[in-house]
Amino acid sequence: MARVTVEDCIDKVENRFELVLLAGHRARLISSGSPITIDRDNDKNPVVALREIADETVQPEDLKEDLIHSLQKYVEVDEPEAETVPALAGSAGSSDDDGNVTFDRMTEEDLLRGLEGLVPPAETDDEE
Numbered sequence: 074m075a076r077v078t079v080e081d082c083i084d085k086v087e088n089r090f091e092l093v094l095l096a097g098h099r100a101r102l103i104s105s106g107s108p109i110t111i112d113r114d115n116d117k118n119p120v121v122a123l124r125e126i127a128d129e130t131v132q133p134e135d136l137k138e139d140l141i142h143s144l145q146k147y148v149e150v151d152e153p154e155a156e157t158v159p160a161l162a163g164s165a166g167s168s169d170d171d172g173n174v175t176f177d178r179m180t181e182e183d184l185l186r187g188l189e190g191l192v193p194p195a196e197t198d199d200e201e
Contacts, residue, residue: 078120081127095133096122098140 079092086092099122103109109121110130125131 078123078127082123085126085129086133091137092123092126094140095136096126098143099125099131099136102139 079089082092082096083089086095096119100118103118103121110125111121111128113121116124126133126136
């Protein structure tokens with residue numbers, strides 16, 4: 074890379090590491106067909122990217138946001154929150170006068186007694 078081009082970019086992007094990341098991302102965008110904003114002058118894509126940053130034809134903040142977006146694997150989408158649905162009057166729980174819902178409790182013995190009364194599914198003769 075041309076030393077003059079890098080020195081021209083330092084006042085736009087203070088951190089050299091960030092400058093390399095942004096210029097590399099812009100060079101990949103140019104390679105993939107993104108239009109360039111300056112004259113090429115027989116320069117390669119990384120030098121064109123640095124010259125674009127130095128001439129402020131592309132904004133480093135926009136490049137940074139685009140780089141972050143391109144590296145994200147999961148993009149969080151703001152979805153509306155679920156609305157609270159009031160409990161129905163004849164459902165599993167009963168309601169106090171205060172609006173608190175209480176549920177019936179079942180002991181383990183009651184559960185076992187209830188399971189003993191169930192009939193197992195009928196076996197078919199096809200299982201031979």
